[in-house]
Amino acid sequence: MNTVPDSGAAPRLPDRLTLIAISALAYVVAVALHEHFGHAFTCVALGSHPTELGAYYINCDDARLSSLRIRLVELAGPFVSVMTGVVCFALLRRLPRLSGAGFYFLWLLGALGLMDAAGYAVFSGASGQGDLGTTREGALYGATPEWLWRVGLFAVGAVTYRWVMRIAVAAIEPRVSGSGDGRIRSARLTALTSYLTGGAVAVLIGLLNPQGVVIVVLSSIASSLGGTIGLLFMMQWLKRQPDVQGPGLYFARSWSWITIAVVVTVTYAAIFGPTLRP
Numbered sequence: 001m002n003t004v005p006d007s008g009a010a011p012r013l014p015d016r017l018t019l020i021a022i023s024a025l026a027y028v029v030a031v032a033l034h035e036h037f038g039h040a041f042t043c044v045a046l047g048s049h050p051t052e053l054g055a056y057y058i059n060c061d062d063a064r065l066s067s068l069r070i071r072l073v074e075l076a077g078p079f080v081s082v083m084t085g086v087v088c089f090a091l092l093r094r095l096p097r098l099s100g101a102g103f104y105f106l107w108l109l110g111a112l113g114l115m116d117a118a119g120y121a122v123f124s125g126a127s128g129q130g131d132l133g134t135t136r137e138g139a140l141y142g143a144t145p146e147w148l149w150r151v152g153l154f155a156v157g158a159v160t161y162r163w164v165m166r167i168a169v170a171a172i173e174p175r176v177s178g179s180g181d182g183r184i185r186s187a188r189l190t191a192l193t194s195y196l197t198g199g200a201v202a203v204l205i206g207l208l209n210p211q212g213v214v215i216v217v218l219s220s221i222a223s224s225l226g227g228t229i230g231l232l233f234m235m236q237w238l239k240r241q242p243d244v245q246g247p248g249l250y251f252a253r254s255w256s257w258i259t260i261a262v263v264v265t266v267t268y269a270a271i272f273g274p275t276l277r278p
Helices: 016-045 067-094 100-126 146-175 182-205 213-226 254-272
Strands: 050-053 058-060
Touching: 016 050, 016 058, 016 067, 016 100, 016 182, 016 254, 058 067, 067 100, 067 182, 067 213, 100 146, 100 182, 100 213, 182 213, 182 254
Parallel strands: none
Antiparallel strands: 050 058
């Protein structure tokens, strides 16, 4: 008698509406920390002021800053993204009894931060644009030979990005229940939902900016769909054999998470989407 091999136990998936809300909130918080706590705060701390505060970009008054301080303003965004990841993953280790929703929010926010920083190195190395780029607004402006710096930056970014995905998988693996292919499928579907949600939020907020589609392409799409593309692939590195019991990443519908996500996302979009000019 022919038998079909068991593909493994598939755990329960989290409530989809709550998952979408948590994902939107994590993406908005990640970009807000990068742009406003990173670039804007450093701009002010170094003696200048932002001329534009957008949802996905900050323009600092460079006339008040030395060349070194301009470079520091550009580096501040990726630095804050790295620190976001470090702090979130440290909290996950210190708070092992977090609920499924709380765990996933911290894990996603940490993964987004680290992927953003590594992704910027890849993007800036390939295009010369962005925070780590070689244009006047980039941290590597004036570096020579430019091609060598860009090749090196791209290579470091690519290696680091892969390493970041490994770190993220190691952090989430103990909480992904089930076994075999079912375990992988459920985790990939959860991450895919977060990725698509983040991309949709970034595009919709980005369309509010007054500078046109270029901001949507270079900032919103590049930082969300491009910078976090690792969410589509990393879950394939989860181990198939262990049969992990317990609730795993499952969480029921939470109107608290949904309300917080809606309020934060809509407020951020309303204030910074059209761009503030202080």
